[in-house]
Amino acid sequence: MAAFRNSLGLRAGLLSLLIFVGIVAFWQIATTPTAGTGPALDPEYAKLLGAAAASGTKSAMPTPADIGTTIWKHLVDPFYIRGSNDKGIGIQLAYSLGRVLLGFALAALVAVPLGFLIGMSPLIYRALDPFIQILKPVSPLAWMPLALYTIKDSAISSIFVIFICSVWPMLINTAFGVASVRREWLNVARTLEVGPFRTAFRVILPAAAPTIMTGMRISIGIAWLVIVAAEMLVGGTGIGYFVWNEWNNLSIANIVTAILLIGLVGLALDQGLAWLARLVTYPE
Amino acid sequence: MERPLISVEGLARRFGDSAQPAVFEDIWFGVERGEFLCLIGHSGCGKTTILNVLAGLDRPSAGAVIVDNLEIDGPSLDRAVIFQGHALLPWLSVMGNIAFAVSSRWPKWDRTRVQDHARRFIELVGLKGAEGKKPSQLSGGMKQRVGIARALSIQPKMLLMDEPFSALDALTRGMLQDEVLRICADTNQTVFMITHDVDEAILLADKIVLMTNGPGAKIAEIVVNTMPRNERHRNDLHKHPQYYAIRNHLVEFLVNRSRAFDQEIAGGGYDPRRLKLVKPGLMSVKLAAVNPPAEVVTLTTGRRQ
Numbered sequence: 069m070a071a072f073r074n075s076l077g078l079r080a081g082l083l084s085l086l087i088f089v090g091i092v093a094f095w096q097i098a099t100t101p102t103a104g105t106g107p108a109l110d111p112e113y114a115k116l117l118g119a120a121a122a123s124g125t126k127s128a129m130p131t132p133a134d135i136g137t138t139i140w141k142h143l144v145d146p147f148y149i150r151g152s153n154d155k156g157i158g159i160q161l162a163y164s165l166g167r168v169l170l171g172f173a174l175a176a177l178v179a180v181p182l183g184f185l186i187g188m189s190p191l192i193y194r195a196l197d198p199f200i201q202i203l204k205p206v207s208p209l210a211w212m213p214l215a216l217y218t219i220k221d222s223a224i225s226s227i228f229v230i231f232i233c234s235v236w237p238m239l240i241n242t243a244f245g246v247a248s249v250r251r252e253w254l255n256v257a258r259t260l261e262v263g264p265f266r267t268a269f270r271v272i273l274p275a276a277a278p279t280i281m282t283g284m285r286i287s288i289g290i291a292w293l294v295i296v297a298a299e300m301l302v303g304g305t306g307i308g309y310f311v312w313n314e315w316n317n318l319s320i321a322n323i324v325t326a327i328l329l330i331g332l333v334g335l336a337l338d339q340g341l342a343w344l345a346r347l348v349t350y351p352e
Numbered sequence: 353m354e355r356p357l358i359s360v361e362g363l364a365r366r367f368g369d370s371a372q373p374a375v376f377e378d379i380w381f382g383v384e385r386g387e388f389l390c391l392i393g394h395s396g397c398g399k400t401t402i403l404n405v406l407a408g409l410d411r412p413s414a415g416a417v418i419v420d421n422l423e424i425d426g427p428s429l430d431r432a433v434i435f436q437g438h439a440l441l442p443w444l445s446v447m448g449n450i451a452f453a454v455s456s457r458w459p460k461w462d463r464t465r466v467q468d469h470a471r472r473f474i475e476l477v478g479l480k481g482a483e484g485k486k487p488s489q490l491s492g493g494m495k496q497r498v499g500i501a502r503a504l505s506i507q508p509k510m511l512l513m514d515e516p517f518s519a520l521d522a523l524t525r526g527m528l529q530d531e532v533l534r535i536c537a538d539t540n541q542t543v544f545m546i547t548h549d550v551d552e553a554i555l556l557a558d559k560i561v562l563m564t565n566g567p568g569a570k571i572a573e574i575v576v577n578t579m580p581r582n583e584r585h586r587n588d589l590h591k592h593p594q595y596y597a598i599r600n601h602l603v604e605f606l607v608n609r610s611r612a613f614d615q616e617i618a619g620g621g622y623d624p625r626r627l628k629l630v631k632p633g634l635m636s637v638k639l640a641a642v643n644p645p646a647e648v649v650t651l652t653t654g655r656r657q
């Protein structure tokens with residue numbers, strides 16, 4: 069008992085469990101079909117939702133049990149392919165993840181060296197600053213039409229959109245990290261007559277690595293947010309397309325499943341980068 | 353005229369535009385081969401700035417530093433620096449920090465050779481067993497030792513030290529001073545060291561350069577430490593017959609003359625290119641012989657017994 073009272077983790081875990089149970093119970097009560105007295109729907113909305121809701125016998129909102137079965141169904145067979153519009157949720161997630169990782173990797177390839185340059189040279193910093201300031205706040209989706217027009221390929225266009233949205237945090241953080249490397253560390257390298265490349269890789273890169281990793285963590289978070297919207301726009305494959313498709317099928321249970329999985333994958337990406345960041349962080 | 357190993361000639365440094373007063377101006381002094389020279393002066397007078405110029409990390413606004421008859425135009429592995437803050441790379445271990453210096457000095461050496469060499473210097477400063485530790489896991493004194501080991505490991509022609517012991521407690525400071533003294537004597541290092549500490553200067557230095565307060569700081573004079581190296585021991589330094597005379601001279605300078613030096617030289621006779629070499633230690637012995645003051649008598653007799 070004393071151990072329980074002392075362990076914050078244990079108590080927080082129990083509270084989380086209680087909140088979860090509460091939500092599920094509320095949900096269950098709210099979605100339990102009440103024969104005959106269906107929710108009074110706005111006719112426009114009812115038309116949109118289609119027959120199931122309009123009939124009023126059953127809410128379009130699935131019960132927690134429905135969701136449970138749907139999740140189970142997806143989990144036991146995540147990678148099936150039954151035609152171009154009916155692929156397992158695992159496959160759709162893999163498409164999205166692939167695009168995000170590819171766009172992110174390309175962005176890192178551009179942002180880290182360019183950030184190095186900006187951080188080392190006040191001239192280049194000043195010259196590029198107006199471009200960065202104007203382009204950074206633009207929603208990445210605003211690039212989509214331009215990308216579709218020039219690239220003429222929806223898959224590559226969505227990778228480009230990921231690239232564009234992940235490039236800024238990495239670029240800015242790299243430049244900042246490089247510019248704020250302690251003068252005395254650089255002086256150590258200078259008194260040892262270390263050449264510019266060795267200084268870049270042995271002193272500046274490790275010194276700026278924690279800041280760069282923070283930028284990468286922000287980037288991958290944004291990229292995972294953006295990919296869902298991008299795939300809703302371009303269609304075809306991916307978890308964003310899946311969500312949109314299930315909306316058209318009015319399968320709320322599938323949508324909720326997708327939401328949970330998107331959250332979990334986002335969490336995993338974030339934790340993965342947090343782990344990498346811890347590897348390169350040094351205490352001073 | 354033959355030049356000393358390090359020759360500082362007409363050095364001036366001002367920050368900002370030329371309307372700003374110079375931090376120091378018209379600085380001339382030399383460091384002979386094998387000599388241990390201390391620069392003493394108040395905080396902010398420009399000591400670190402001079403050291404940075406000697407190291408090649410900073411450029412003077414006027415004048416030059418000639419080393420081995422060549423004007424320096426950048427940092428060199430011949431001149432190792434021990435920084436005021438220890439300046440260790442925090443992501444590298446003790447071994448990593450020193451190996452980085454060693455492999456910069458001898459780029460062709462393989463890994464084992466670099467590590468063997470580094471290990472020798474880690475042992476020299478008494479850090480055996482701490483090779484794998486990161487700087488954040490070390491005490492202040494240990495960090496400073498790593499800095500010293502790093503500077504020595506590249507086997508430089510001269511050492512430039514910026515208040516290397518000022519952040520340490522008295523006991524650690526004493527130990528490290530002894531070590532540095534021993535190492536410098538063994539390898540006949542030429543050393544330029546900055547300090548605030550009068551006793552440290554008397555213990556370590558062969559010559560003590562006195563710098564006046566800035567802006568527009570000058571070198572007032574050079575005090576020759578007439579106490580021979582083998583008679584300077586940390587624990588009974590104060591028993592040496594010359595000690596109080598030298599100490600009083602230095603303290604008098606720091607307390608009064610460093611501030612009012614411009615008035616002192618107003619009458620003329622000061623030439624920054626030909627600085628007075630003063631030997632307060634010998635003065636005291638002569639004075640003591642003619643007209644012995646009580647304090648000196650007890651000290652000298654105490655010594656002679």
Ligand SMILES: Nc1ncnc2c1ncn2[C@@H]1O[C@H](COP(=O)(O)OP(=O)(O)OP(=O)(O)O)[C@@H](O)[C@H]1O
Binds near residue numbers: 396399566
């Ligand atoms: N980069 C710089 N820009 C402008 N002024 C500077 C710069 N570096 C030093 N100064 C000025 O030059 C003067 C001398 O500084 P310096 O660091 O050489 O002093 P110091 O004698 O080493 O002092 P301390 O004993 O406290 O270390 C100070 O007044 C300082 O404000």
Ligand SMILES: [Mg+2]
Binds near residue numbers: 399400401436514
């Ligand atoms: Mg200083």
